[in-house]
Amino acid sequence: MQIIDGKATAAQIKAEIKAEVEHIVASGARAPHLAAVLVGHDGGSETYVRNKVLACEACGFESTLLKFEDTITEEELLNVVDQLNNNPAIDGFIVQLPLPKHIDEQKVTEAILPEKDVDGFHPVNVGRMSIGLPAFISATPLGILTLLQRYNIPTKGKKVAILGRSNIVGKPMASLMMQKQYGDSTVTVLHSHSENLAEECRQADILIAAIGSPAFVTADMVKPGAVVIDVGTTRVPDATRANGFRLQGDVDFNAVSPLCSAITPVPGGVGPMTICMLMLNTLQAYKQFAKL
Numbered sequence: 001m002q003i004i005d006g007k008a009t010a011a012q013i014k015a016e017i018k019a020e021v022e023h024i025v026a027s028g029a030r031a032p033h034l035a036a037v038l039v040g041h042d043g044g045s046e047t048y049v050r051n052k053v054l055a056c057e058a059c060g061f062e063s064t065l066l067k068f069e070d071t072i073t074e075e076e077l078l079n080v081v082d083q084l085n086n087n088p089a090i091d092g093f094i095v096q097l098p099l100p101k102h103i104d105e106q107k108v109t110e111a112i113l114p115e116k117d118v119d120g121f122h123p124v125n126v127g128r129m130s131i132g133l134p135a136f137i138s139a140t141p142l143g144i145l146t147l148l149q150r151y152n153i154p155t156k157g158k159k160v161a162i163l164g165r166s167n168i169v170g171k172p173m174a175s176l177m178m179q180k181q182y183g184d185s186t187v188t189v190l191h192s193h194s195e196n197l198a199e200e201c202r203q204a205d206i207l208i209a210a211i212g213s214p215a216f217v218t219a220d221m222v223k224p225g226a227v228v229i230d231v232g233t234t235r236v237p238d239a240t241r242a243n244g245f246r247l248q249g250d251v252d253f254n255a256v257s258p259l260c261s262a263i264t265p266v267p268g269g270v271g272p273m274t275i276c277m278l279m280l281n282t283l284q285a286y287k288q289f290a291k292l
């Protein structure tokens, strides 16, 4: 059984990005610049955004963090988006989700210019990706695809089961894995109303779990020799940890890992790749802007 080391792979890709940025800056051009908008004080969101800023530093990017209290109105937030859209010094930006209930997330997402939407959440990017046109691909599915490629895991013609149908992971993952130019696989998407869910999972050569249900995938759901990708990162209470919690994936790692040919751990699997792919998308946005 092979551990798919997302942390090491992400570190390697960030080093590649840094080398490319150093080369660009040495030629006299400015560095890529990512902005992140954070509303409120959600613990998870604050951590994610902090890690995104740190990743910018590691890649030699400029970064700007715009923080607002959760009393900000929808109109004020839409104005912030508008300013970022029109700021030529910003190549790409993200508005960290979730947003407070009084703000329409879809409206905010659709206000971001598709060419600055490095999250790949705008319907234009989602649509372009789904018909195989150049687009910003959302970071988690792109990170998983990159891990499969870098670990030389064959996907062509393989049975891929995806647990979860979210807009951020399940749906784009399914779209990518089925397309000839990406996964070229046979894809099954499973969700809360799927019949024979365990049996369907057991058919899969590659099982991708993205439902946010801690340790949902048990040994009886995995075909011996399968590749298992765990997207879950649920905070579960853990009195032995200084911060009082640990991250638990969607897969019961101890029970499932002995069966697999390869598996991503939590933490250290898909998570670090997600931020790394955001950096890659930002570099792409910069290149399109600068027309390098």
Ligand code: GUN
Binding pocket: 094, 095, 096, 097, 098, 119, 139
């Ligand atoms: N919330 C959880 N994941 C993400 C992400 O990838 N981007 C944004 N903007 N918000 C998130």
